[in-house]
Amino acid sequence: RKEVEQDPGPFNVPEGATVAFNCTYSNSASQSFFWYRQDCRKEPKLLMSVYSSGNEDGRFTAQLNRASQYISLLIRDSKLSDSATYLCVVKSVGPGGGNKLTFGTGTQLKVEL
Amino acid sequence: DTEVTQTPKHLVMGMTNKKSLKCEQHMGHRAMYWYKQKAKKPPELMFVYSYEKLSINESVPSRFSPECPNSSLLNLHLHALQPEDSALYLCASSPWAGQQDSYEQYFGPGTRLTVT
Numbered sequence: 001r002k003e004v005e006q007d008p009g010p011f012n013v014p015e016g017a018t019v020a021f022n023c024t025y026s027n028s029a030s031q032s033f034f035w036y037r038q039d040c041r042k043e044p045k046l047l048m049s050v051y052s053s054g055n056e057d058g059r060f061t062a063q064l065n066r067a068s069q070y071i072s073l074l075i076r077d078s079k080l081s082d083s084a085t086y087l088c089v090v091k092s093v094g095p096g097g098g099n100k101l102t103f104g105t106g107t108q109l110k111v112e113l
Numbered sequence: 114d115t116e117v118t119q120t121p122k123h124l125v126m127g128m129t130n131k132k133s134l135k136c137e138q139h140m141g142h143r144a145m146y147w148y149k150q151k152a153k154k155p156p157e158l159m160f161v162y163s164y165e166k167l168s169i170n171e172s173v174p175s176r177f178s179p180e181c182p183n184s185s186l187l188n189l190h191l192h193a194l195q196p197e198d199s200a201l202y203l204c205a206s207s208p209w210a211g212q213q214d215s216y217e218q219y220f221g222p223g224t225r226l227t228v229t
Contacts, residue, residue: 034217043203043220044156087155094161094169099144099207101218103155 009108017078023071023088032091035073037084078111117221125227134224136187136204145187148203194228
């Protein structure tokens with residue numbers, strides 16, 4: 001089983017649609033959780049951190065369920081510019097004490113006219 | 114300055130060459146990272162430096178040799194690479210490396226490496 005698993009893509013949705021991505025992680029000792037966005041041939045960029053109480057940033061809502069080891073991202077009113085790959089990312093502590101990010105395989109979103 | 118810079122942007126090298134990738138940040142971050150990303154795959158962690166000391170090596174072959182000369186700089190020395198090592202090499206940094214750190218990592222634009 002992969003450490004971080006995401007919905008397979010691609011998701012092709014019309015502009016204005018609501019789309020949800022899911023992610024599960026296997027390491028119960030994971031400490032922090034993020035959604036990153038990566039555009040084609042670019043570096044990953046932080047979209048938002050994910051907190052246990054749930055958090056919202058404009059059209060984006062993230063949820064974390066530690067008991068189920070499940071993370072979600074909801075995008076409302078999709079824009080063409082939302083087209084990208086969305087990476088679920090989990091932070092844990094490595095054996096030497098350094099922080100380690102583990103990335104899910106990513107879900108590709110294509111928003112169409 | 115909230116930027117991580119990497120040089121070169123592109124690198125083509127032969128299997129007998131020795132080259133280095135460079136990464137720099139001036140955000141005062143104390144943790145720096147090297148990742149490797151193949152096409153259509155997520156980034157995979159290679160090395161972590163915490164307070165200029167190597168804290169994680171994800172069983173990376175010795176033909177990749179990291180170096181952290183100071184808190185702002187991170188190098189990756191390459192020697193005797195194989196064609197399958199061709200990938201995007203990403204550097205990242207984060208504010209500090211404490212175990213309770215929940216800060217995100219900031220990524221550089223990457224070096225696209227081709228080994229011929």
